[in-house]
Amino acid sequence: MxxxxxxxxxxxxxxxxxxxxxxxxxxxxxxxxxxxxxxxxxxxxxxxxxxDGKRQDFDLPLRPHGTAFQKRVWEALTAIPYGRTRSYGELATELGSSPRAIGGACGRNPLPIIIPCHRVLGMGGALGGYSAMDGVEAKRYLLGLEGCELPLSLKKKTA
Known part of the structure; x- marks a missing residue:
């Protein structure tokens, strides 16, 4: 490697x-x-x-290590378009699983950003967690970079 x-x-x-x-x-x-x-x-x-805002999709050969279920979830994540979000619940319904299991697979995503787990939100648009050093702030940054509309309650407060 x-x-x-x-x-x-x-x-x-x-x-x-x-x-x-x-x-x-x-x-x-x-x-x-x-x-x-x-x-x-x-x-x-x-x-x-x-x-830089010049690319919306990645064209790279990927081989993330994980379980068969995790790989199914990660494949579903790559289908979420740039600038759009899905909920853990929607993905759970699509994959015949539970939102908690989807969240677990997102948390174990070995290729964040490239496999866009930041595009998955909790119930009612809650941000949920994120694996980056700054956690939810990093998720908020990536969603903002992509122009995702966040509910006012989730936007970063500036003072």
Whole structure:
């Protein structure tokens, strides 16, 4: 496995490749020793374009490690369009599961942003959780970047 750390508006992130597929996106910088491969360079470029508002979909080979159920959930997440959201309950109904199980799979998503678990909201539009260093603030940032309308009660208060 090889990796590449990069700067983003959310801080340092590290993307990892294994056998020609992306397998993880982690928050923070990786230890030295990573190697830039053509795939990791392409992933960095696409992430930069996403953060610059120039990309809405990722075109990268993915192979996240997880259970069969988690992979079904992650596949469903990739079908949520840019700038749109779904609820844990809607996904649970679609996949014949429970909202809690959907939330668990979202929390174990090894490729956040690329597999857009930030587009999944709780009942009544509640943000729920998020795996990034800043948690819900990071989720709010990503949804704002995509132009998602959040209920006024969920928008960040400025004082």
């Amino acid at each position: 090889t990796w590449l750390s990069m700067h983003s508006p959310m801080g340092q992130i590290t993307i990892a490749e294994e056998d020609g597929f992306l397998v993880s996106l982690d928050w923070g910088a990786a230890p030295p020793g990573g190697e830039e491969t053509p795939l990791l360079a392409r992933a960095r470029e696409q992430l930069d374009e996403y953060f």
